[in-house]
Amino acid sequence: MEERPEGKRLYDILRAGDVLVVRRIDQLGRNYDDVKEAVQEFMRRGVIVRTIINNMTFDSSTKDPMQMAIRDALIGFMAAAAQSRAEVTKPAQIAGIAHARRLVGDKRYKGRKPSFSEGQLTHVLTLLEQKAGVSTIAKVTGLGRQSIYRIIDDPAGARASLIEWGICSPTIA
Structure with missing residues (x-):
């Protein structure tokens, strides 16, 4: 996440005590390791991470080893689920694009519409x-x-x- 411009910007902006709200945890990375490392890095910096979809909060406030283990297991589980969802979605996306490219006329796939004139x-x-x-x-x-x-x-x-x-x-x- 840090190597992407907006990800780097996020790391630069957020400070201890800030709350980062994301729709789903998988928005913080492209795979299991990215997501897990991003959440853990934010917690190390004192940033609280909240998810909208499943209403979870990840922070570093707890010092109880059992609660820390449960939190870390949840982060790992959610990161793995995010990677699994991405791996299942990718072939469907590729098939959809291939189908759209076979269409003719106005329905033909043209790629992403430019955001510039x-x-x-x-x-x-x-x-x-x-x-x-x-x-x-x-x-x-x-x-x-x-x-x-x-x-x-x-x-x-x-x-x-x-x-x-x-x-x-x-x-x-």
């Missing part, structure tokens, strides 16, 4: 040539940092996505 893409690329930082580009263009990172990673793919969605003309280079 042709003008914003051009502006981002211009600012990148001028060596502007991601934060500056985000402020100037009104785009999120993640959108800018996607453009940086694949500018041609970003333009192709705009064309695929009919947001920009294929004749404009």
